[in-house]
Amino acid sequence: MVRENSRRLSGSRQFRQRLVLATLTSTTVTIDDIRSGDAAPGLRPHEVSLLRLIDKISDHHTIDLNETGTKLRYRPGVIIGGKGLEHDCGVHRGIGYFLEPLILLGLFARAPIAIRLKGITNDTKDPSVDTFRMTTLHMLKHFGVPLEGLELKIDSRGSPPLGGGEVFLRVPIINSTLTAANWTNEGMVKRIRGVSFTTRVSPQIENRIIYAARGIFNRFIPDVHIFTDHRSGSAGGRSPGYGVSLVVETTTGCLLSVDVTVSYPNVDEMNEESEKPELMSPEDLGVQAASMLLEEVAQGGVVDSTHQGLLFILCALCPPDVSKVRVGQLTPYGIETLRNIRDFLDIKFVIKPDPNSNTVTLICVGAGVKNLARKSS
Amino acid sequence: LARTLSRRSTSLMQLVYGQFLTKPDSMASEENDDSEASGSEEEFFVPKGQKKVQQNELPAFDDIDAEDYSKFLKSELRDWSSEDLVNSIRDRFVTGNWSK
Structure with missing residues (x-):
């Protein structure tokens, strides 16, 4: 058909x-x-x-x-999908830019995708690979995707502007359709996890980031653990940089994440001043990341603002069943996504603001997109 | 301020799917009630957040060549070491006070 x-x-x-x-x-x-x-x-x-x-x-x-x-x-x-694929993502956008469409397409492929992506692993514009590993992949299980075949391995990191990172992604295929999700209870925050990374700078910077972030979190919750991931040599890519990805885990298994990266800008972006600009200090970075995470918590909803678009698409692809999700304030990207879904799938969400918690509940009946590429046995 | 209020009373469905969509008035009035009741601590967030959406959406939605970001970059961050802010989301954590 x-x-x-x-x-x-x-x-x-x-x-x-x-x-x-x-x-x-x-x-x-x-x-x-x-x-x-x-x-x-x-x-x-x-x-x-x-x-x-x-x-x-x-x-x-x-x-x-x-x-x-x-x-x-x-x-x-x-x-088609398949194993042993390789793609150079370039240095204009992070690998996160490519991962978002790739996991959606991968679910509807003929064979599970196993691909090696090269480029920038952490940058300011796109969700970092850590956020993908810790948050995005776990979103899929709410829609009936098995977590087994889902994997993202960070072989080496690369910061802007030169990149040099390498990740390995595996996406399973789904047999026919996703399953509709009723995912509205965000629960309470029970722990905070995270990863800080450094490439081609002193590993001590990680501790300074973590110390600053903890200082903010300590007023809320004691269960905070931020791992460190120092990369040197070839595993550290070609540019210096550092950053942190934080994720909040709630009692109902929702994950809200933020990530922040600091690195030198592109060569063409800094043509005017010849010397390298001052980078944000690790302490400020930690405070900024922690504040952003608390903003996400204050927003409410079962996903953070970055993942709204993906969440809506997943809902719309579900079989003709009712999906119900709750998010915080709609982001511009989320709104654009809703419009795209209307244009392509002819699905309109019922959007109900919830005045008590200042969140938004979205209800839709899925389009029932099937995996037609899969070999029928 | 008047502009913010009128803006908020248009329903989210209209905001997303365009003005031609007619919504029952109940939704709009509900929104209005929300903005007028400002007793609880949750309400603390309403005005600023609403304004943020407006600021962010206006330039982006007219531009057909807008950059493709899924990350939502907040223009400003609040100082989370202040006592009021801390208390406002205290109950979103398991360590919050659940007796009330």
Whole structure:
């Protein structure tokens, strides 16, 4: 049952979600006017890299890009998946940028994906690989994905601007559909965990970050444990940097996470001043990360603000059953996701604000997207 | 302030799916009640948070070439060592006071 749908879109925003939803719904998309008014028009290197990644894991698809890169036509094929894949994510965006679409596509592949991704493991724009390992992968179990085949191994780390990190990701396939989730009770915070990392700087910095973060958490809860992960040599990538990823675990098993990274900016971003800018001190970084985590706790909801988009997509992909989730304040990304879901899957969520806890409850009936690529036995 | 109030009374469904969608008035009035009752500690968060959403959404939603971030970068962070803030989320932790 190949549906010959097509959509015309414009602009480069929500590029990842559009490609993912187009693939999962077998919808041909034509995207016009990609940064056509920009001084540097067309797709950015990381977006081209994402297209190459999709090209690697799928078959029977066509990707047409015009000369300036301002117009893209993508006709999705079948997601093949497979082992022993490798992809260089470049240094424009973190690996987190690619992981988000990759796990969604991986679930609906013919064979489980095992892929080695190279690039920047921790940066400021994308969720870090630690956040993925500690939080994102665990979200999937609420939708009936077995945790066994799900793995993210950090072989080496790479900070911006030069990267040099390497991670290994395995995503299982689902047999037919996800299962609908009723996930509204966020529970109470019972422990705080985290990982701090340093690449090519003194390992002592980790302790300074942790000390500062603990100072804030100690007023709330004693069960705080932040691991350290110092990388030197080739496992530390090519640039100096440090940061911390924190995750809150609640009594009902919800995970809220934040991550912060500090590193030197890109060469082209700092062309004006010739000397390297001062980095944020580890103490400030720890305080900032801790404050951000407490903001997430104060927001409420079963996922943090970063994962709202993924959560909504997972709900919408569920079989025609009612899914109910609760989140804190809707983020701009979350709202855009809801709109994309409406455009591609024709699903509208019922959005109910809850005045008592200042959270938002979203209810939807899933589209019942099936894994059609899987070999029928 | 008047603008914030009027803004808040439009329902979230409208905010997300556009104005053409007509919602029952009950939802809107419910929201209004919420903003007027400012007794509990939870209410402490309402005004600022609402404003933040507005600030963040206006530039991003008009721009068809907006950057693709899933991380929501908060513009400002509050000082979490202050007593009021600490107390406001104290009960979200298992160490909170559950007798009341």
